Amino acid sequence: MEEFISGIQYGFEWETSRYTERKVHYGGQPVVYYQFTTDAAERLVRVVPDGCVDLLFCCDPVYPSASVCGTVLQGKEHYFLPHTTYFGVRLSARLSLLLPNLPLKEVIDVQIPFEDSLANYKDMGAIIAERPGFIERITCFEKYAMPILAGDARSIPMIDYCVTAMQRSNGGVTIRDLAQDTGYSDRYIRTKFEQSLGISPKLYNRIIRFQRALGGITRGESSLSDVAMEGGYFDQSHFMKEFKSFSQLTPIQLRNHRKSSS
Structure with a gap:
């Protein structure tokens, strides 16, 4: 049976351009890496509840940014910059619990900048945006965020x-x-x-x-x-x-x- 914890966000795939994704397991837990580019006429993209936490990187070369996005509680539309590439990391519920010093109830239905939520990774938005492509961004994320992907010290x-x-x-x-x-x-x-x-x-x-x-x-x-x-x-x-x-x-x-x- 396909694992629920990878989450499905059809809006990212169907309402943007050049969508691609890759699932990787860390300690038995799946992480979905994905990337898409917005069009000029499609700035609002549908998102749906999935029980996961996404780490979303705006790869605008001039104004890069990174946000922690908790699960939404009902279907809605989120605003994205036009003509911009976004790189995302979707964490399973169990991996989401390992985000340092970040109670998940604080990110339910909201997006919080890394500098306000994951201070130790506040520069990662710029670092990810500098990488030339999807695979390079995955490799970069693994290098800097392995404590999130592999840790289990705070699991209950x-x-x-x-x-x-x-x-x-x-x-x-x-x-x-x-x-x-x-x-x-x-x-x-x-x-x-x-x-x-x-x-x-x-x-x-x-x-x-x-x-x-x-x-x-x-x-x-x-x-x-x-x-x-x-x-x-x-x-x-x-x-x-x-x-x-x-x-x-x-x-x-x-x-x-x-x-x-x-």
Whole structure:
């Protein structure tokens, strides 16, 4: 089964130019590197909830910058500079917890400049922008940010277990199930989860189900009813309502958007 934690952002791929990506695993955790260029007429790009944290680098040669972008909570459009190349690093939920001195609840639904969030890496925006291409930027990021990619000193075993169980169950495991498995109370799990990831376990489960369904639609391999069932939705009206809230589009509109962008 494809790992949820890589996240899917169809707006980056379909609403920009020269999109490319590469997935690399570090200590069993996937990181998605990607790059795209904006057009003059496409400054607003759709983003959707994915439960991940993105490190986004604006590679403008005159005004380079870098931001930490937490997951959004519903579909929206973000502004990007026209005629500009962006390089991104999408961290899994577990790797996101290793960002130094940065509680994830502070970046939910917002973008924060590196100088305000990752002070030790404040010069990385300029360094990344100077590299000539996608592969060179990946190599550069690995060189300077390996503590983020490889560290596990601050991981919390209980949270790791819950996140993994929720992903493997396709967002179907309940807090009560997790409480029985771990021996902790429902309330303790909910509190620690929100403190660690910045969102509730229930919302994280919903995002997992949405991302599973989104993967089925973007691959275009199944009917929408099959996509809903595979995503853990057993009520079509609930599937349609939740999908539109998270993506700004209905499943049919998204499938048509995919075809028009091919």
